[in-house]
Amino acid sequence: MTDTVTPSPAAFGTRSSKQLIRAEAPVLAHNYHPLPVVVARAEGTWVEDVEGRRYLDMLAGYSALNFGHRHPALIEAAHRQLDELTLTSRAFHHDRLAGFAERLTALTGLDMVLPMNTGAEAVESAVKVARKWAYEVKGVAPDRATIVVADGNFHGRTTTIVSFSTDGTARAGFGPFTPGFRIVPYNDLAALESAVDETTAAVLIEPVQGEAGVVIPDDGYLTGVRELTRRTGCLFIADEIQSGLGRTGRTLAVDHEGVVPDMLLLGKALGGGIVPVSAVVARREVLSVLGPGEHGSTFGGNPLAAVIGSAVLDLLATGEFQRRAAELGEVLDRGLAALVGAGVTGYRARGLWAGVDIDPAIGTGREISERLLAEGVLVKDTHGSTVRLAPPLTITEEELGSALTALAKVLA
Numbered sequence: 001m002t003d004t005v006t007p008s009p010a011a012f013g014t015r016s017s018k019q020l021i022r023a024e025a026p027v028l029a030h031n032y033h034p035l036p037v038v039v040a041r042a043e044g045t046w047v048e049d050v051e052g053r054r055y056l057d058m059l060a061g062y063s064a065l066n067f068g069h070r071h072p073a074l075i076e077a078a079h080r081q082l083d084e085l086t087l088t089s090r091a092f093h094h095d096r097l098a099g100f101a102e103r104l105t106a107l108t109g110l111d112m113v114l115p116m117n118t119g120a121e122a123v124e125s126a127v128k129v130a131r132k133w134a135y136e137v138k139g140v141a142p143d144r145a146t147i148v149v150a151d152g153n154f155h156g157r158t159t160t161i162v163s164f165s166t167d168g169t170a171r172a173g174f175g176p177f178t179p180g181f182r183i184v185p186y187n188d189l190a191a192l193e194s195a196v197d198e199t200t201a202a203v204l205i206e207p208v209q210g211e212a213g214v215v216i217p218d219d220g221y222l223t224g225v226r227e228l229t230r231r232t233g234c235l236f237i238a239d240e241i242q243s244g245l246g247r248t249g250r251t252l253a254v255d256h257e258g259v260v261p262d263m264l265l266l267g268k269a270l271g272g273g274i275v276p277v278s279a280v281v282a283r284r285e286v287l288s289v290l291g292p293g294e295h296g297s298t299f300g301g302n303p304l305a306a307v308i309g310s311a312v313l314d315l316l317a318t319g320e321f322q323r324r325a326a327e328l329g330e331v332l333d334r335g336l337a338a339l340v341g342a343g344v345t346g347y348r349a350r351g352l353w354a355g356v357d358i359d360p361a362i363g364t365g366r367e368i369s370e371r372l373l374a375e376g377v378l379v380k381d382t383h384g385s386t387v388r389l390a391p392p393l394t395i396t397e398e399e400l401g402s403a404l405t406a407l408a409k410v411l412a
């Protein structure tokens with residue numbers, strides 16, 4: 001007979017990785033396919049599993065851990081706030097939110113902040129704001145607003161967001177889908193211009209497509225998007241949930257072309273790997289279309305999130321992490337270039353972020369990820385043959401070198 005006694009938390013700490021993975025199977029939805037490692041502790045760029053084996057983290061929580069695991073300044077800020085106040089809801093003011101918003105507008109050069117929790121919430125919020133702006137400011141007829149997006153996009157997995165995804169796995173079985181979106185090829189200004197008309201509220205793109213395999217547009221593409229949206233009278237929404245906050249060697253990926261969008265979507269690293277924090281940052285004219293009761297979030301902008309977000313922005317204000325990503329990004333680029341033709345068919349890299357295409361004769365992206373796991377390096381595959389590299393921006397050159405050495409070994 002099956003033992004139905006619930007083990008104590010301490011009991012879980014004594015169970016092996018295999019036991020814990022087996023225990024997950026009957027009780028967790030199978031919406032993820034994790035690598036076979038059970039992480040129990042972490043510090044900086046390293047994690048440790050329940051058996052005490054250490055791994056170099058080359059994924060960093062899909063950029064949520066840009067500053068490494070348990071960065072001392074972020075942990076200290078969280079501990080201080082936990083002793084004071086964690087949640088009020090937006091029914092009341094609290095003493096941390098204004099400072100967070102001021103730091104965020106100063107960093108981005110925009111005017112107003114709508115605080116949320118997850119990246120998908122930020123995208124959903126931006127869609128609502130863009131539509132309302134189209135009706136109230138642009139004068140689009142009611143319920144006719146359209147938003148133009150790019151093929152290969154990844155903006156989240158809510159019902160509305162998968163409505164404009166081109167990923168069959170994300171869409172299959174989840175219809176009927178939300179109307180009002182037009183999909184054009186990424187990195188194609190002519191196609192984008194042909195899709196924009198008098199009903200267009202916004203163009204929503206990732207300055208670098210992360211989930212698609214770190215797809216980097218041609219130089220001038222972002223500038224062209226900015227010029228087109230300005231000329232045609234619609235909004236430019238830049239989803240920097242993965243690409244922002246130092247990852248590409250600049251504060252924002254749009255900074256590589258000196259472009260300022262009308263709306264900027266941030267998340268992941270904004271919470272320092274501690275709590276979910278996201279934000280829509282926009283021009284005043286855009287966010288001012290929202291009135292009381294028209295949008296909200298119980299946890300959005302809570303005191304703990306605001307304090308941690310502020311500490312993240314303080315780290316970025318020095319420019320140290322942006323410089324590290326740019327300088328170590330050159331090391332990463334050189335290391336990957338040396339592997340082309342030796343198990344790697346191609347790669348794309350910007351800052352400390354790369355999509356590495358694996359020769360199918362060597363193995364799938366999943367198989368390479370599992371081989372690297374055996375070498376003590378954590379990465380994750382995407383789209384079958386691509387492995388993504390996105391280490392914490394705190395990684396050392398020696399650690400980065402060891403990860404590249406491990407990759408060369410498993411490809412050999």
